[in-house]
Each structure stands twice: as structure tokens, then as C-alpha cells.
Amino acid sequence: SRLPLIIAIDGPAAAGKGTLARRLAESLGLPYLDTGLLYRAVGRRMLDAGLDPATDAAEDQARRITLADLERDDLRVPAVDRAASLVASQQAVRTILVDTQRNFARAGGGVLDGRDIGTVIFPDAPVKLFITASPTARARRRWEQMAADLDAPDRAAQIARVAAELAARDAADAGRAVAPLRAAPDAVLIDTDAMTADEVLAEALRIVRSRTGRLTTV
Ligand code: CDP
Numbered sequence: 001s002r003l004p005l006i007i008a009i010d011g012p013a014a015a016g017k018g019t020l021a022r023r024l025a026e027s028l029g030l031p032y033l034d035t036g037l038l039y040r041a042v043g044r045r046m047l048d049a050g051l052d053p054a055t056d057a058a059e060d061q062a063r064r065i066t067l068a069d070l071e072r073d074d075l076r077v078p079a080v081d082r083a084a085s086l087v088a089s090q091q092a093v094r095t096i097l098v099d100t101q102r103n104f105a106r107a108g109g110g111v112l113d114g115r116d117i118g119t120v121i122f123p124d125a126p127v128k129l130f131i132t133a134s135p136t137a138r139a140r141r142r143w144e145q146m147a148a149d150l151d152a153p154d155r156a157a158q159i160a161r162v163a164a165e166l167a168a169r170d171a172a173d174a175g176r177a178v179a180p181l182r183a184a185p186d187a188v189l190i191d192t193d194a195m196t197a198d199e200v201l202a203e204a205l206r207i208v209r210s211r212t213g214r215l216t217t218v
């Protein structure tokens with residue numbers, strides 16, 4: 001009856017892309033793909049094999065990725081954050097992962113979040129969202145996701161360390177030659193600094209409705 005709906009969500013680290021994408025997919029009855037997992041899985045393989053993630057050995061590891069790689073529970077650790085960003089700067093790695101991302105949504109549409117979904121993977125997506133928040137807000141959010149002890153005495157120092165790591169990765173992702181982190185010209189920007197995750201979802205659903213006429217429930 002209607003074209004499969006594709007929603008492209010991009011933005012810097014810890015802005016809330018994944019949280020929004022998951023909830024949007026659930027609300028709209030669409031499949032969800034966290035494309036960062038693909039790069040994390042390649043980075044994980046490089047570390048496990050004792051290879052430098054900045055080298056072109058990453059191309060071979062990207063070819064070996066299977067579903068089992070994406071289901072590992074050790075993909076969201078700081079070493080893999082860095083390794084993922086290093087393999088992601090390589091054109092050969094990105095080329096291998098393009099078909100996986102396009103095929104995921106070809107039949108039934110989908111919500112995909114990453115860095116280049118609206119610019120490279122689905123440049124014709126009818127809905128593109130660029131999710132941002134200040135470096136301070138993003139560092140606090142990522143620290144809260146990782147922190148075991150919310151009353152840690154060195155809380156401020158820990159958050160500052162996370163902020164420095166996010167800044168370094170965002171600079172690498174936005175500054176690279178291939179598929180840099182960038183808002184597509186037709187993306188709607190949502191600055192989530194002063195918003196709850198519920199408010200971001202409501203705003204995104206409003207944008208989806210205005211762009212597609214799609215009802216907001218399954
Ligand atoms: O996918 P991305 O790295 O952009 O962010 P995430 O993994 O979704 O992490 C965002 C964190 O911030 C989660 O713990 C959310 O609960 C929280 N958060 C949010 O996503 N959106 C807000 N407006 C406020 C907080």
C-alpha cells in the first residue's frame with residue numbers, strides 16, 4: 001500500500017540517537033538497526049586479533065562480521081569506542097558494510113541510527129533527524145550509562161574524562177575524509193539538551209507525521 005518507511009537518525013556520540021531510534025521503531029512498528037554496532041564489531045575483532053585498528057587489516061575483519069559478532073556483550077567498552085572510530089575512517093570498511101545496512105531496510109523499511117545514514121546510506125530517506133546535545137549533557141548521559149556509583153567522590157573528574165573521550169571521537173568522526181559526521185541538508189535538527197527522552201520521542205513522532213502522514217501508533 002505504501003512505501004516502506006525509512007527513518008535516518010544521525011548525530012554525535014551519546015546524544016540519544018539509539019534511545020530515540022529504538023522507541024521510534026517500536027512506536028511505528030518498524031525494524032531498528034544500530035549501525036554503530038557494525039563498526040564496533042569490526043573494532044572488537046581487530047583488538048581480539050591483536051591488530052592495530054588504524055591499519056587496513058580492518059577490511060578483512062569487516063568481511064567476517066556475522067550476527068554473532070553483533071550480539072557480543074563487550075562492544076560498548078572504551079577501547080572499542082576508539083577502535084570502532086578508527087576502522088570507520090577507512091573507506092574499504094565502510095563499503096563492505098553498506099549493503100548490510102541497505103538490505104536491512106529494503107523490504108519493510110526501518111529506523112537506522114549512526115553517523116552517515118541520511119548523507120550516504122539512505123540519502124533519499126523521507127525522514128532524517130540529526131540529534132544533538134551539548135558536550136556537557138552528552139558526557140553526563142554517557143557517564144550515567146556506565147557509572148556504577150552515582151555518588152562517586154571523583155564524579156566530576158570521571159565526567160570530565162568521558163567528555164574528553166567523546167570530544168576526541170567526535171572530532172575524528174566529523175573530520176575524516178569518508179562519510180564524515182554531518183547533518184544532511186534536509187535533516188531536522190533536534191537539540192535535546194533540555195529535553196527528556198519522552199519529549200524527544202514526541203517531537204520526532206510529530207516530525208514523522210508532518211513529513212509522511214504516518215499515524216504514530218502501530
Ligand atoms: O545512541 P547515542 O550514543 O546517541 O545515545 P544513547 O546510547 O541513546 O544514550 C543516551 C543516554 O541519554 C541514555 O541513557 C538515555 O536514557 C539518555 N537520554 C536520552 O537519550 N535523551 C534525552 N533527551 C535525555 C537523556
Ligand code: CDP
Pocket residue numbers: 012013014015018035036037039040081084085086088089113114115116117169173
Ligand atoms: O553510541 P555512540 O554514539 O557512542 O557510538 P556508535 O553509534 O556505536 O558508533 C561508534 C563509532 O562507529 C562512531 O564513533 C563512528 O566512528 C562509527 N560509526 C560510523 O562511522 N558510522 C555509523 N553509521 C555508525 C557508527
